[in-house]
Amino acid sequence: MRTDNFASRHIGIRQENLQHMFKTVEVEDMEQLIYETIPDDIKLQGPLQLSPAMEEHEFLGHIQELSKKNKVFKSYIGLGYHECITPSVILRNILENPGWYTAYTPYQAEIAQGRLEALLNFQTMVCDLTGMELANASLLDESTAAAEAMTMLFDVRSRDQKKNGVLKFFVSEEVLPQTLSLLQTRSKPLGIQLEVGDHEKFTFGSDFYGVLLQYPGKYGQVHEYSGFAEKAQAAGIKIAVAADILSLVLLTPPGAFGADVVVGTTQRFGIPLGYGGPHAAFFATREAYKRSIPGRIIGVTRDVDDKPALRMALQTREQHIKRDKATSNICTAQVLLAVMAGMYAVYHGPKGLTTIANKVHASAVTLVDHLEKLGVYQINTGYFDTIAVKTNAKKIRVVAENKEVNFLYVDEETVSIAVNETTSLKDLAQIISIFAEALGKDSIAPPTALASKVAVPESTNRTSPFLENNIFNAFHSETELMRYIKKLERKDLALNHSMISLGSCTMKLNAASEMLPLSWAQWGNIHPFVPVEQAKGYQIVLKELEKDLTAITGFAGTSLQPNSGAQGEYAGLMTIRAYHESRGEGHRNICIIPASAHGTNPASAVMAGMQVVVTKTDEKGNIDVQDLEEKVSLHSDKLAALMVTYPSTHGVFESSIRYVTQMIHEHGGQVYMDGANMNAQVGLTNPATIGADVCHLNLHKTFAIPHGGGGPGVGPICVAEQLLPFLPGNPVIKTGGEKAISAISSAPWGSALACLISYGYIKMLGESGLTQSTKIAILNANYIKNRLRGGFNVLYTGENGRAAHEMIIDCRPFKQNGIEVTDIAKRLMDYGFHAPTVSFPVAGTLMIEPTESESLAELDRFCDAMLSIRQEIDEAKTPNNVLKNAPHTLDMVTSDTWDFPYTREKAAFPLSYIRENKFWPSVRRVDDAYGDRNLICTCAPIQAYAEI
Incomplete structure (x- = not known):
């Protein structure tokens, strides 16, 4: 055995095992098994066009060299992303620990009590800080969570609002740009009408069902929303608030001024920036909406001995039950990151979080005081950590980038600066010196201590306690937290104990060499909105990963933006929708889905504004071709797409697949292939060969990103030539095609940090290793x-x-x-x-x-x-x-x-x-x-x- 060959470490079957296995399977060799498994007309005729496999140590040297191409500036850009400190005890014992990152979604509660407790801590933290009654166990990112709030409030409109066709949703112009873009994506197919404007000038008419406010605003202004909330409630308008979670330590929680939903990200609770993710969003609401809240909720119950136990609550809300009646296609959470954020709160407790929040606020106040001495004045009447100053932005940018500092340049005369947990007096002095130099002012004495005054309006001061539970007041030493984390880990069965043979979920090895770079600062400390030339290492990895996934699928291009499989489904259908509209065929809205499909498929189709038509399966579990022919002919003029999983959800390579896809094309539709089962395709066949037009890939399945207890996940889409122009864009950093649909996730490249794992997986296996992995998966x-x-x-x-x-x-x-x-x-x-x-x-x-x-x-x-x-x-x-x-x-x-x-x-x-x-x-x-x-x-x- 070669000791330097990654494939021999990733693949569990040894050469000497093969003859015994062939005998058991009743074949002469691997070629016979593959011949009898995969239809001849879809087999690839040559090897994948990929670079040669790297040895493990070679890859680690390679990825380290690429990391040096990233320029890790001090970034004060904000817009929902802030540098923070990951406590080492959490980094080592959770993020780098396979006992946590290789666990599966906690459907089997009896062997997941540790993770469930950690998520219950997360939910408690969110409820306490937001002032709400109910929180889920995290969502994908802040913008996605805001879109889920918009659609949930749409679903729970009053009877009169539904009867009267109330469709309008007001969005404050203070909302983050990426959130607005995602709201535009989600609202259009559902017929929701967005109106963006100044909330202080909003007319509370009966034609609105909900509003979204930002707290604090995108450039730092802290608004006092209680008066607005009273008027909205009187008009029957529901209120969603996108809130900065650290600011809620000092600010009045939205629940106290009448919010119906509060969303945001917990990234700044110890989660690396990672060029955009993965991060755990939060979603909190009133208990009245418990049957409508998207995602998963962890709840308390009893076991058969009447002892306390935890499990996922209200599981009938899951998409595999509701299917096309579901109001969301969310099938995952960001569990690993939610666990880390919850542990951050456990480690620091209410006193520690208050200390951190006060330091961040004092840093902002100190910066304002010293900039004013330079004659530079900020325009926010109240702020927490972000200021906006009037100045010559162009001059500031030249000097700042020369000194490796990033600010947010709002326009030619406005610069926004968001300080954070890591900001020191030395950092403040550097910012002040940048302004002095850029504006030709005499330097002033740097700050020697943080200011003691407060710039948060008194009317928005928090007066209610939070995190009073014992769990947040018991583990503040590293020894105690380390033992608590270990105590929870021992309650969970993960891949570090035994095989998790979950069909459709592909719980394969998440190799240590793939995971190691995630802890490196050169990858972790990059803000997603830095100029792309500062992220050259990331750009090489992401472009190369896109290229490799494109080659593996046989398509023309790839977008890495969707940050879960469900988001990939939605993104794929939205590109199909945009393609039809570009051809003057926007009336095509029928999506045909086999009865055996994943429950997220019909949910995604409905979210994309399509009408679901279900086809039967025959007695052998295959698509009932006769029924499909009838449905296709019946809906030919309006056919938009077929959603198909291949191999089928029943674990079979259906021989009729080429005929099926050809039939869809002949009737003007496009074929979406669910990539859940790509582990049986890589190197042997591909979506393009079977006749698909777009597929999503679960990088947390086939391409080795760990499930992390239910997340992180990445769900990129790969598309045929005609769909390339419609790949999703981003309002801050240009991505996507020439006619890009609006955003699918907050960050330009979604959960970019996690993409390093799949990049490593492909580079270390190479064409031969990837193909052999597929063969062995089929053999096993x-x-x-x-x-x-x-x-x-x-x-x-x-x-x-x-x-x-x-x-x-x-x-x-x-x-x-x-x-x-x-x-x-x-x-x-x-x-x-x-x-x-x-x-x-x-x-x-x-x-x-x-x-x-x-x-x-x-x-x-x-x-x-x-x-x-x-x-x-x-x-x-x-x-x-x-x-x-x-x-x-x-x-x-x-x-x-x-x-x-x-x-x-x-x-x-x-x-x-x-x-x-x-x-x-x-x-x-x-x-x-x-x-x-x-x-x-x-x-x-x-x-x-x-x-x-």
């Missing part, structure tokens, strides 16, 4: 399929009886033994495994995807566990059985009483391998219904801890 899936044969029936296979990279096993027959698929999922925890995907896309089934990263030994352990469970199903004669009582906790197994008809050993150690590395679920089976009936989504008050 078919190996598991054949090993489970006789115990579990696979629901769908291809024409030659092969699975793609995943398969669905049918657990419905076990109902005759009283066993549900959920019981199997919970029992797997006792065997040390996270369950495969439960009841998707078919109720009562498990969808298994092993990925290419797992070893043969791990595949066999999983198969042994499943076959052992199969035997337990046969043994289940009464309801009091080992499956119905699963999972079994340490408390349960070590209890003085044992009232079960099986042994403690069978409960906890059913197979010998488990003794070597036992994972203990921290709670027993949770009661979802109880939690929904008694919705509690924040930490208990400090009095509750005192009563324990």
